[in-house]
Amino acid sequence: MLSQKTKETLLGPLNVNNPVVVQVLGICSALAVTVQLKPALVMGIAVTIIVALSNVIISLLRNTIPMRIRIIVQLVVVAALVTLVSEVLKAFAYDVAMQLSVYIGLIITNCILMGRLEAFAMTNKPWDSLLDGLGNGFGYAIILIIVAFFRELLGSGSLLGYQVIPDSWYAAGYENCGMMMMPAMALILVGCIIWAHRSLNKEEK
Amino acid sequence: MEHAISLFVRSIFADNMIFAFFLGMCSYLAVSKTVKTSAGLGVAVTFVLLITLPVNYLLQVYVLNPLGLGYLSFILFIAVIAAIVQLVEMIVEKYSPSLYASLGIFLPLIAVNCAIMGGSLFMQQRILLDPENVKAIAGIGDAFAYALGSGIGWFMAIVCLAGIREKMEYNDVPKPLQGLGITFITVGLMAMAFMCFSGLNI
Numbered sequence: 001m002l003s004q005k006t007k008e009t010l011l012g013p014l015n016v017n018n019p020v021v022v023q024v025l026g027i028c029s030a031l032a033v034t035v036q037l038k039p040a041l042v043m044g045i046a047v048t049i050i051v052a053l054s055n056v057i058i059s060l061l062r063n064t065i066p067m068r069i070r071i072i073v074q075l076v077v078v079a080a081l082v083t084l085v086s087e088v089l090k091a092f093a094y095d096v097a098m099q100l101s102v103y104i105g106l107i108i109t110n111c112i113l114m115g116r117l118e119a120f121a122m123t124n125k126p127w128d129s130l131l132d133g134l135g136n137g138f139g140y141a142i143i144l145i146i147v148a149f150f151r152e153l154l155g156s157g158s159l160l161g162y163q164v165i166p167d168s169w170y171a172a173g174y175e176n177c178g179m180m181m182m183p184a185m186a187l188i189l190v191g192c193i194i195w196a197h198r199s200l201n202k203e204e205k
Numbered sequence: 206m207e208h209a210i211s212l213f214v215r216s217i218f219a220d221n222m223i224f225a226f227f228l229g230m231c232s233y234l235a236v237s238k239t240v241k242t243s244a245g246l247g248v249a250v251t252f253v254l255l256i257t258l259p260v261n262y263l264l265q266v267y268v269l270n271p272l273g274l275g276y277l278s279f280i281l282f283i284a285v286i287a288a289i290v291q292l293v294e295m296i297v298e299k300y301s302p303s304l305y306a307s308l309g310i311f312l313p314l315i316a317v318n319c320a321i322m323g324g325s326l327f328m329q330q331r332i333l334l335d336p337e338n339v340k341a342i343a344g345i346g347d348a349f350a351y352a353l354g355s356g357i358g359w360f361m362a363i364v365c366l367a368g369i370r371e372k373m374e375y376n377d378v379p380k381p382l383q384g385l386g387i388t389f390i391t392v393g394l395m396a397m398a399f400m401c402f403s404g405l406n407i
Contacts, residue, residue, distance in 0.1 A: 191389030198381035
């Protein structure tokens with residue numbers, strides 16, 4: 001259904017060309033919202049939508065934007081989309097919006113957006129840009145979900161707010177690892193993910 | 206005055222942009238290879254913060270709040286930041302071409318440095334706090350103190366990391382962990398060390 005190239009555009013960012021662990025983009029929010037799984041999921045979805053839409057819009061405008069002021073044009077498009085998403089979240093998921101606090105606004109300065117707009121949308125057709133945006137959004141969301149999964153499971157013994165570690169374990173002396181809730185552990189976890197990812201993809205280097 | 210000083214010290218140590226909120230990570234990780242370049246970027250970030258944060262504070266308090274246009278804050282803040290970064294870029298290019306060359310793409314990218322935007326967004330939240338709260342920003346003086354403290358905190362963090370990375374060149378790190386991986390773990394350990402400031406009561 002999809003040609004080889006479009007397939008690569010969509011699926012490459014999930015693994016080989018992952019925005020977080022390979023391109024090193026969008027680290028700030030990836031680390032800060034991953035204490036629990038739910039905000040991480042919401043953040044992943046929000047970023048995916050915004051990257052995909054802004055990629056399409058910039059790609060449609062790419063021939064009319066003057067080179068010198070392109071960054072400001074890109075920022076305004078992104079800021080408008082982020083404002084929309086933030087208002088929607090405040091209306092329909094207020095508690096999650098409060099948990100994410102400034103990090104929703106910080107999607108504007110998320111490097112994934114600027115990186116993809118500069119590197120892809122400015123030179124490619126809208127349809128390819130949409131796929132590239134979706135692929136990078138999912139690649140970002142996957143890392144967020146992996147980090148949040150371990151932090152919530154080990155840090156508070158629950159997933160998506162439901163307790164998964166049985167009470168009998170606690171009775172037997174199991175304790176939640178408070179360290180996992182600390183900001184420092186997010187960095188170390190991402191470091192370990194990069195380690196694993198590079199060991200697995202070694203032959204391609 | 207006392208409040209502003211306490212805000213200043215807290216924003217350097219306890220509320221450090223990098224170690225407590227992970228703001229500005231992208232350029233933090235990418236530019237911290239040598240102490241000299243990272244110090245240059247640190248100064249640039251501090252300078253931009255010091256201008257944009259008070260300007261955004263004034264806009265928020267005297268323009269957006271009275272007119273009820275709070276939802277426009279993202280667009281307005283980013284426009285102010287982008288304009289000021291453009292200005293700084295022009296100044297650095299004119300007076301220090303070597304610094305301009307070594308910062309490369311990361312100079313225009315200060316506009317999308319999360320620390321700058323994050324500073325303004327935190328300021329927006331802190332205006333709403335009770336003035337007695339140690340984190341509250343109740344006037345233009347507080348906004349300056351917060352901006353300067355956050356900038357110095359960021360500067361210190363990037364110079365420290367660059368120093369460690371220079372030393373680490375000679376270490377025998379496992380191959381897949383080299384470069385980015387070990388840097389993340391180093392920052393994690395530094396963040397852990399900085400956590401001891403979080404109990405600081407000033």
